[in-house]
Amino acid sequence: MSNTLFPIFLKTETARFLVVGGGNVGLEKVETLLRQNSQIHINLVAIEVLPQLCLIINNHTNINLYEKPYEETDLNTADYVIAATNNRDVNRLIKQQANSRNILVNAADQPELCDFYLGSIVNKGDLKIAVSTNGKSPVLARRIREYLEQEIPDDINVIIERLNEIRKHFKGNFAAKVKELNAITASFTKSIHEK
Ligand SMILES: C[C@@]1(CC(=O)O)c2cc3[nH]c(cc4nc(cc5[nH]c(cc(n2)[C@H]1CCC(=O)O)[C@@](C)(CC(=O)O)[C@@H]5CCC(=O)O)C(CC(=O)O)=C4CCC(=O)O)c(CCC(=O)O)c3CC(=O)O
Ligand SMILES: NC(=O)C1=CN([C@@H]2O[C@H](COP(=O)(O)OP(=O)(O)OC[C@H]3O[C@@H](n4cnc5c(N)ncnc54)[C@H](O)[C@@H]3O)[C@@H](O)[C@H]2O)C=CC1
Structure with missing residues (x-):
């Protein structure tokens, strides 16, 4: 079987996310998490942080910023990790250290390092649909989201x-x-x- 992904719908009230990297990709992933739950708990570790991301952090008491290089101890309070640095070795180290603690990792631009992918998400009240292309074409996942958003009635x-x-x-x-x-x-x- 070539598509073995198993979708689950994670409750985010108590889940603690660690996002490493505060560039464009870090920003996108933080926005993605907040879109599902604006109160989601995020620790963000990054040497440098985009001003746009700083703005979001300042408006969310549920996001803690640590402006410093990643260290293994950052994993102490993490249930899930998103590795979004521009350093592939650091992303790989995060993956290895997190997995040795049974923490699941998403590495934004390295599918081979991902234990899970983020899907393209349709939200219509209590209806939620997550789309994946098995990592093959995120842009198609987005198009299918847009199609479903249009086709499914708002009510x-x-x-x-x-x-x-x-x-x-x-x-x-x-x-x-x-x-x-x-x-x-x-x-x-x-x-x-x-x-
Ligand atoms: C494997 C995965 C890992 C993960 O990030 O979880 C991954 C990986 C990569 N994305 C890349 C590029 C783009 N990603 C997007 C968009 C999204 N990417 C998302 C998920 C995923 N992206 C996971 C697989 C999902 C699946 O199974 O289908 C979405 C669905 C969810 C989200 O991120 O929130 C979100 C749409 C949200 C929405 O709007 O609905 C766009 C389009 C756009 O921005 O409009 C582009 C540019 C166009 C293109 O390249 O297709 C690259 C190449 C980087 C490079 O070339 O440098 C890689 C790396 C690689 O594939 O090697
Ligand atoms: N920008 C984009 O749209 C896309 C980028 N990519 C790739 O994803 C990676 C990240 O992209 P961007 O966010 O745009 O990069 P970026 O250069 O804007 O940001 C990288 C972030 O990682 C942080 N960082 C680097 N080393 C660190 C460490 N040791 N500890 C903590 N933080 C550290 C930096 O301080 C910065 O906040 C790059 O490798 C890029 O090639 C992939 C797909 C799309």
Whole structure:
């Protein structure tokens, strides 16, 4: 099998991210994390930090900045690491030291160093879709996100809320619940297509 990625949806309330590198890539990755949870906990370690990133840090008490070179002890408070320095050896060292502590690593421009990729993310209320091209074409992942954003109705969350009400109503009777939910949602694929 050539595409063995397994997508999971990570809860970010308690997850602690370490981002190493404060250039364009560090900035992009911080923005990506904040877009999903503006309160996400980030420690940012970088020798130099772009002014645009400084601005974001100043506006977020949940981001701590350490303006210094990366050290192994930076991993002490990390659950996930994003290595975004312009030094491939440093990125490799981060990967090796993090993995020896069972911490997962994303290395922005080195897929071979990644334990996980960041996906292109569609957000419509409680609906979230993450797209990956198995590392082959991030730009296509972005295009597919844009396509899905256009095609999926903005009021999809109203439907999700209603289905959730119905779901709660059937608590305890699993078979009846599944039957009812299947019947209600049967036309849905078709209606999205006809939109
Ligand atoms: C492997 C991966 C690792 C990771 O970063 O997690 C990776 C790696 C690399 N990206 C590169 C370039 C670009 N990345 C983007 C954009 C995104 N890249 C993202 C994810 C991933 N990028 C992971 C695989 C995802 C998958 O499986 O599909 C997205 C989806 C999520 C995010 O980063 O938030 C986000 C879109 C978000 C959105 O808008 O929806 C664009 C387009 C743009 O910016 O519009 C370009 C320029 C065009 C191009 O090159 O395609 C390069 C070459 C660098 C060089 O040439 O120097 C590498 C390195 C390499 O491939 O060797
Ligand atoms: N800028 C872009 O859009 C893209 C860049 N890349 C590659 O990704 C890498 C990073 O790119 P940029 O963010 O643009 O680079 P950059 O040069 O703007 O930033 C690099 C950052 O790494 C920090 N850094 C370097 N060594 C460090 C260390 N030992 N400890 C802590 N921080 C350290 C620097 O202080 C700086 O904040 C580069 O190798 C680049 O070629 C890949 C894809 C796209």
